Amino acid sequence: MKKELAKAYDPKGLEDRIYKTWEERKYFHAEVDENRKPFTVVIPPPNVTGILHMGHAFDETVQDILVRWKRMQGYNTLWQPGTDHASISTEVRITNELKEEGIDKHALGREKFLERAWEWKRKYGGTIVSQLKKLGSSCDWDRERFTMDEGCNRAVTEVFVRMHEKGYIYKGSRIINWCPVCNTSLSDAEVEYEEQNGHLWHIRYPFIEEDGSVSTTRFIEFATTRPETMLGDTAVAVNPNDERYRELVGKKLMLPLMNRELPIVADDYVDMEFGTGVVKITPAHDPNDFEVGKRHHLPEINIMNDDATINENGGKFAGMDRYACREQIVRELDELGLLVRVENYTHNVGTHDRCHTTVEPLIKKQWFVRMDELIKPAVRAVKEGEIKLVPAGAEKRYFNWTDNIRDWCISRQLWWGHRIPAWTCEDCGEIIVDRTQPSACPKCKGSHLTQDEDVLDTWFSSALWPFETLGWPDETPDLKYFFPTDVLVTGWDIIFFWVIRMIFSSYEQMGTYPFHTVIFHGLVRDAQGRKMSKSLGNGIDPLEIIDLYGADALRLTLVTGNDMGSDMRFYRERVENSRNFANKIWNASRFIMMNLHENEDWYGAPMPDGLEPADKWILSRFNSTVREVTDNMDRYELGIAVQKVYDFIWEEFCDWYIEMVKPRLYGEHMEESRRAAMWCLTTVLAGSMKLLHPYMPFITEEIFCTLQSAEESIMISDWPVYRDEWNFEKEEKEIDTIQTAVRGIRNVRNAMNVAPSKKVSVIIVSEDKKTLDIFTTGKLFFESLAGASDSRCQTDRTGIDDSAVSVSLPGATLYLPLAELVDVQAEIDRLTKELKRLDAELARSEKMLTNERFLAGAKPEKVEEEREKKRKYEQTHAQVEEQLARLTGKKA
RNA sequence: GGGAGCAUAGCUCAGCUGGGAGAGCGUCCGCCUCACACGCGGGAGGUCACGGGUUCGAGCCCCGUUGCGCCCACCA
Secondary structure, three states: OOOOOOOOOOHHHHHHHHHHHHHHOOOOOOOOOOOOOEEEEEOOOOEOOOOOOHHHHHHHHHHHHHHHHHHHOOOEEEEEOEEEOOHHHHHHHHHHHHHHOOOOHHHHOHHHHHHHHHHHHHHHHHHHHHHHHHOOOOOOHHHOEEOOOHHHHHHHHHHHHHHHHOOOEEEEEEEEEEEOOOOEEEOHHHEEEEEEEEEEEEEEEEEEOOOOOEEEEEEEEEEEOOHHHHHHOOEEEEOOOOHHHHHHOOOEEEEOOOOEEEEEEEOOOOOOOOOOOEEEEOOOOOHHHHHHHHHOOOOOOOOEOOOOEEOHHHHHHOOOEHHHHHHHHHHHHHHOOOEEEEEEEEEEEEEEOOOOOEOEEEEEEEEEEOOOOOHHHHHHHHHOOOOEEEOOOHHHHHHHHHHOOOOEEOEEOOOOOOEOOEEEEOOOOOEEEOOOOOOOOOOOOOOOEEEOOOEEOHHHHHOOHHHHOOOOOOOOHHHHHHOOOOEEEEEHHHHHHHHHHHHHHHHHHHOOOOOOEEEEEOOEEOOOOOEOOOOOOOOOOHHHHHHHHOHHHHHHHHHOOOOOOOOEEOOHHHHHHHHHHHHHHHHHHHHHHHOOOOOOOOOOOOOOOOOOHHHHHHHHHHHHHHHHHHHHHHOOOHHHHHHHHHHHHHHHHHHHHHHHHHHHHHOOOOHHHHHHHHHHHHHHHHHHHHHHOOOOHHHHHHHHHHHOOOOOOHHHOOOOOOOHHHOOHHHHHHHHHHHHHHHHHHHHHHHOOOOOOOOEEEEEEOOOHHHHHHHHHOHHHHHHHHOEEEEEEEOOOOOOOOOOEEEEEOOEEEEEOOHHHOOHHHHHHHHHHHHHHHHHHHHHHHHHHOOHHHHHHOOHHHHHHHHHHHHHHHHHHHHHHHHHHHHHHHHO
């Protein structure tokens, strides 16, 4: 029975049906197979409770394209899926939900809170996964993982213990970024600097005189953006080379409001050029001051509680909010005459990337990863090309980060996450790090051990993702076979959070890189170029787009017309165009299948006899497209690759080839010709669908499966390869000549307003027999495309009326007896314009060919090519001149 | 302050190693031609930001200027 495509293209039912079939047939599933080469990609695990947004859609599409392509090339592909527990962002959301119910997180307690979190995960954890499926993602869902599943937990503990043993992980009192709203420490990467309009307060502190009294005349002046931190000041610093202050070093100042003596110290950190060249030093509340304090053995006075209110060290200000305190202090300093002036000032303020609260630098006891040694192999890997970053510009960013890296604060004062495998002995204070809870303190044998309350930074577990998902720390066959993975696809935004940390974690634990290529892509923005965000409400829901236009159209839109490294604008018109393309190939396919006879299946059949020039032309063009597209994909230029497939299918295959063969399909007594055409139509259509499949998996599958019955799915069929025997240069040139002729005739007819329904005869005149042969062989489709009633070839102008309109081609002239229908003036205008164009081309050609440097320097083929061009221009020029002369003569 | 990038048709953007300015959308003209009006054919529209330079030849290479966002950074 003859299979048929539905009359209208409707992605809705089709996509779900096909995806289900793929899943049932286990096409996505990968098993170790030593006879095949693996190709492995790990998904950047989306937040387990997240929902799909355009950024995911883009990211997943790129990965799926690579995976489907490699699968078709015969690789044993594994696309490892999974989700991330997203410690802080999930915790924040649950806390807020609780708040709405009037429940305080701390009142609820850790146990109950975690129960609630797991409940959340159960409830929403499947959402993102089912949404990824709607996109057509060919992930191996049998292998889905979660960063807090049993295996990942083991991996995290193992890495923590090992790194602790090697001294890479330590607990220490350091100045860290603190979010007073989320109540936790943050890593440097989680701090986002925002430009804010603030003030610069110029303040002065009085000197303490020799006799111990506080001076009322001698002051030292400086500026600050955070006056409240003065409560924790323990010194004032100047540059050691600063002549102005040299003799003041070692002198004492009185800290106003607190009545604390402050030494004046000299430190290189102070910039003499800035302000007065004096800086107040608050070691407990500023990272730089912290360093200065260490160098000068200054006391660290913490004046703040975790919620950013002032603590008991702030004296009478204790209990006040940091900003209220700021105002109060400024007021009091002013009253004391110590406020010199206030200046408006814009500066960058560190904020928490999740909640945008201004972070407070505080000294806290936290767990850190020492980075100096760990980062070295990660730097080397990129420098020596072991890991390739695409686009290459990413390297600068990468090195900028690695060169300035500081120790990574990995402990978080949260509950949702991997609890730190460290215990404190209540009896002797010993800290024990181990894989399991120790029964007794190894030092004092005491048994009162309490586990560290903190959890680990989310990225600590994601950093292990490429190997923990394959079974590590066990030496599984999967790990041996699929690791290292191949390509990582992700956005710029997590290069520091994730990519670099995966690289050094992999080198440390596995001794090798986690992937050989990283592809960074830009952001998906709205039509105005703004970030898509919840607060702006300008986000476009990918699922809504899929519902309206189909996942194929969405995918195509996301990778077309933009290089991946830069941001893209997304709007509906672009998706509509993609959908139109899908509709186009649907209808072209339908047309081809309509013309197949009962039980006729040309897929995979040997090339039949009787291929005509047009057939060889399209085959040859397809062949070149295969090579170019594959080359582009090898370079990860997906947008360029798919554009070539698009152009080939729409323009060459649909607009030209299908129109060319139509007469042969309907005509009588031309069965051999029809069969040749059907073979080509089928072969090129199937091949084109394969080239397109990674980008538009659903529609290509439907067409492929309906077109032929030898193979059960396009996704496991072979990727087309370039074949020498399909290269037909001669026919490409011949068809090019006919195309030029057809365009010329259409052009004339349009310019002169000849009704499309009006068929006219065409006479081709050329002295070159070969040229005439082209038109004789292609007579049938040439006439059909040109809207000609008939065509005749001859070597001279005998029998052609002077009034016939002519079309000049290189090497031939076409005559159309249109005289009575035609506007002579329009024709004169057209020819005049044509002459002008030819003059310009000739001038350019002339200039190049008389240029000695060009003749000597350029490639010989280029020179020959240019000579050939010039000859053609000259020929055409003469023809046009002649026609024009005739017309104007006649007119006169 | 440092870094990398972008400025090409009305709009959104392609344009690989220098040698005939492109696509989609929009617009204009003509077509419901038996696969497709989500279509077909044809057209208009660009001193490729500006100023220099290298070159026989530059959208593409070099220098500078302007404009725009981006990343990083402790300038109190």
